[in-house]
Amino acid sequence: MNHLGLILVREYLNKVRNKSFIIMTFMSPLLMVGVIGLVTYLSNLNNDNERHIKVLDQSGYFGHLFEDQDQITFELLDTIDLEQAKAITESAQDYGLLFIPKVKNIADLSRAIYFYSEDSPSIVVMTQIERIVQQQANTLALNQAGIDAQAIRDLYFDVRPQLETFKGQETSKLGSGLKLIFGGAAGYLLFMFIIIYGNMIMRSVIEEKTSRIIEVIISSVRPIELLLGKIFGTTLAGITQFAVWVILVGVLGTVMSQVLGVEMQTGSQVAMEQGAALAQTNDLPAQILMEIFQLPMTNLVVMFFLFFIGGYLLYASLYAAIGAAVDSETDTQQFMIPIIMPLIIAVYVGVFTVIEDPHGTVSQVFSFIPLTSPVVMLMRIPFGVPLWEQIVSVVLLFTTFIGTVWFAAKIYRVGILMYGKKPSYKELLKWLKY
Amino acid sequence: MLEAHSISKSFGSFKALQEVSLMVPKQSVFGLLGPNGAGKTTLIRIINQITMPDSGHVLLDGEPLRPDHIRYIGYLPEERGLYKTMKVGEQVIYLAQLKGLSKSDAKAQLKYWFDRLDIGHWWDKKVQELSKGMAQKIQFVVTVLHRPKLLIFDEPFSGFDPINAQLIREEILNLRDQGATVIFSTHRMESVEEMCDHIALMNKSKKILDGNLMDIKRAYQSNVFRVGIKSADKAGTWKILEEQFGATPVVFKSIHEEVQCKLQLPDGHGPNDLFAQLSKFGEISHFVQEVPTANDIFIQSIHQNEAIL
Incomplete structure (x- = not known):
């Protein structure tokens, strides 16, 4: 098997030295960070212009509530005529004029408020104004009806059942969410890897045929060594590329956030705040940490690697099998759908069924089928899966991988003798018998 | 090996x-x-x-x-x-x-x-x-x-x-x-x-x-000889050769004026006998045994093989 090492090294170097591969490796992060940077920069640019809004409050209830904000400043006009106010606002080239008329009944306000502006105003601005007016109007309405608004607020009920398993393990909705995120992320990563590097493996398997060196190679090495060498060599090249991407995106991202003065984490912070608002607690990060520690960490990490590697290799070997069956890349189309389908099914089962019922029959079955188990089982594990099930699933996965490579090698050897014949599935079955 | x-x-x-x-x-x-x-x-x-x-x-x-x-x-x-x-x-x-x-x-x-x-x-x-x-x-x-x-x-x-x-x-x-x-x-x-x-x-x-x-x-040699004879009476010589040896006419490049033919060595005779007999007709300028080329053998044996099939 010392050939395997030689083939692996050649495949790796061949990929890594390839010009388009190098360009892709360094350009992709640049492009990615560049696009994100550009978008951030542009939206910043847009946000930079301050908006002056004039408020004409004839009712007298709201004026004092409009406090200046980051990008919006309010200016309360003295009680003047509406037409006059409009003229002033327009000549001052302000963003707009908010007009709150004097009404007898608070209820009449809902349709009586106007906002005048040059163009249609931004949704963000309007939402803010609406919120301020609505809150105050609510309070006023309650007061008018003789109800103490504060008393109602105090009586607000917050129902959140504490979750606990019979064994005494505390869980929470937040935990379920985390599990979903973990499983989803693992599935997504696998999906991405397969899509990006599966094709590369397939092309690499076809390489010997298009360059017609195949007979020289095949009279020197066994097809299974060649295929394994190609799968592992290409995978290592892929890992190299991926590592470069992660590092470059990290470095470039940091540099850019320094240059632009933008917190790249803004997005995640917003998400956190929303989460916090949802949970209405202040110690959310601590809670997340606690939940993470409650997940079966060792089990998860070990199984993540096993299933990720196994799942990737299995799909890689399927791509290799396609490469083995055809003479040129144009013939590969008909074989693509059967490869992508199980992946999509796996993700669907993972997202819809596993979350609903992690240990139901459907989830269980799909977490054993090798083509779907990497995604489905990874999503199930955080909910607690017996060890034997995990082991059986992993063994099945790797056995199928070896089986597929063997199958591919078989096709490969026979395929040489069949120059120019376009293989159908029926033909492939016949080849197995040779 | x-x-x-x-x-x-x-x-x-x-x-x-x-x-x-x-x-x-x-x-x-x-x-x-x-x-x-x-x-x-x-x-x-x-x-x-x-x-x-x-x-x-x-x-x-x-x-x-x-x-x-x-x-x-x-x-x-x-x-x-x-x-x-x-x-x-x-x-x-x-x-x-x-x-x-x-x-x-x-x-x-x-x-x-x-x-x-x-x-x-x-x-x-x-x-x-x-x-x-x-x-x-x-x-x-x-x-x-x-x-x-x-x-x-x-x-x-x-x-x-x-x-x-x-x-x-x-x-x-x-x-x-x-x-x-x-x-x-x-x-x-x-x-x-x-x-x-x-x-x-x-x-x-x-x-x-x-x-x-x-x-x-x-094994494939056929005992066929190419012969060129300088003869005074070309037509007469040709007639005798045709009758006695079953000669067939061939043309090959030569610097002489001669009778050119291809003939089969009679059974029970060696090339020397043939040479002696032919020399009676005149001076022999050509006397070459036809050795089959690989190409001849190839074509001949494939035809034979296909005839059997």
Whole structure:
């Protein structure tokens, strides 16, 4: 098997030295960070212009509530005529004029408020104004009806059942969410890897045929060594590329956030705040940490690697099998759908069924089928899966991988003798018998 | 050196080889001949362990073929190519390593061959920068680099210009003289005539003839002579020759005015008897036995074979 090492090294170097591969490796992060940077920069640019809004409050209830904000400043006009106010606002080239008329009944306000502006105003601005007016109007309405608004607020009920398993393990909705995120992320990563590097493996398997060196190679090495060498060599090249991407995106991202003065984490912070608002607690990060520690960490990490590697290799070997069956890349189309389908099914089962019922029959079955188990089982594990099930699933996965490579090698050897014949599935079955 | 014993191979219902046996003597050039589709390439692939025979077995130096035997075999297939994006030197060394050579060994051998063929400056070129003929030379080097005991060439001269073909021909004979055994498969007869010590002739998945080339030629010699006689009475001589010897007219280039004919040696007579009889008619300017060329034998035996079928 010392050939395997030689083939692996050649495949790796061949990929890594390839010009388009190098360009892709360094350009992709640049492009990615560049696009994100550009978008951030542009939206910043847009946000930079301050908006002056004039408020004409004839009712007298709201004026004092409009406090200046980051990008919006309010200016309360003295009680003047509406037409006059409009003229002033327009000549001052302000963003707009908010007009709150004097009404007898608070209820009449809902349709009586106007906002005048040059163009249609931004949704963000309007939402803010609406919120301020609505809150105050609510309070006023309650007061008018003789109800103490504060008393109602105090009586607000917050129902959140504490979750606990019979064994005494505390869980929470937040935990379920985390599990979903973990499983989803693992599935997504696998999906991405397969899509990006599966094709590369397939092309690499076809390489010997298009360059017609195949007979020289095949009279020197066994097809299974060649295929394994190609799968592992290409995978290592892929890992190299991926590592470069992660590092470059990290470095470039940091540099850019320094240059632009933008917190790249803004997005995640917003998400956190929303989460916090949802949970209405202040110690959310601590809670997340606690939940993470409650997940079966060792089990998860070990199984993540096993299933990720196994799942990737299995799909890689399927791509290799396609490469083995055809003479040129144009013939590969008909074989693509059967490869992508199980992946999509796996993700669907993972997202819809596993979350609903992690240990139901459907989830269980799909977490054993090798083509779907990497995604489905990874999503199930955080909910607690017996060890034997995990082991059986992993063994099945790797056995199928070896089986597929063997199958591919078989096709490969026979395929040489069949120059120019376009293989159908029926033909492939016949080849197995040779 | 190499023995194949009743090899059979079929693909589905198509029979590619039927009970083919071969004996390739050590240090000889063995020509595997036959029309397209005769099964030559399949047989060569079986020897290279690319495919397995359905029945029969191959012995190399008396041992049944084993996977590690591939390092003793150098194979130049008819369908040939190289990795286009790899550099020449790197590539040849890689391929030699796959055949079991160490890296330093491969390098030394490669230097030797590059100097010998005067192509040392190609070392760092990519294959896609080479012309077809240049790539063929590299392929030849790849085939012989690991000093195989058995060399197998499938149509080695296709794609070579006459000068390079001659160069390769000499190298092949040179390798044989150094101890290698060479099998080469072709349907170009002129190269057979020049190079082969032994031949086997295949047609429609069967071997129909094999043996030492000279022996075969002898067996196929027809005792036909081309004769030119300077005679005063051309018409009279011609009449007698036609009646007595069944002579048929032929035309060959000659500087003399003469009667030119082809005639069969009568049974029970030697060439000397014939010569003596003919000399009565005049001075003999031509007396040549027709030796069949490999091409003649090829065509003749294939026709015979097809007539039997």
